[in-house]
């Protein structure tokens with residue numbers, strides 16, 4: 096087990112790809128932070144506010 100942890104939050108998967116790539120490069124563990132209540136598509140639509 097590594098002493099380095101890459102914790103990330105990703106809704107689209109973009110940050111997940113970056114975080115897992117970074118973790119692999121430095122030999123770190125990963126931890127995905129997830130919301131307790133999933134976002135709706137409406138929540139994720141950045142054009143609406």
Ligand SMILES: Cc1cc2nc3c(=O)[nH]c(=O)nc-3n(C[C@H](O)[C@H](O)[C@H](O)COP(=O)(O)O)c2cc1C
Nearest residue numbers: 103104105106107108109110111112134138139140
């Ligand atoms: C509903 C919602 C609102 C967000 N608002 C902000 C914000 O105002 N400022 C910010 O820096 N990040 C905000 N974020 C986080 C980032 O925009 C983004 O979700 C995060 O960096 C992960 O990127 P990914 O989901 O494309 O992997 C928000 C995320 C969500 C889901």
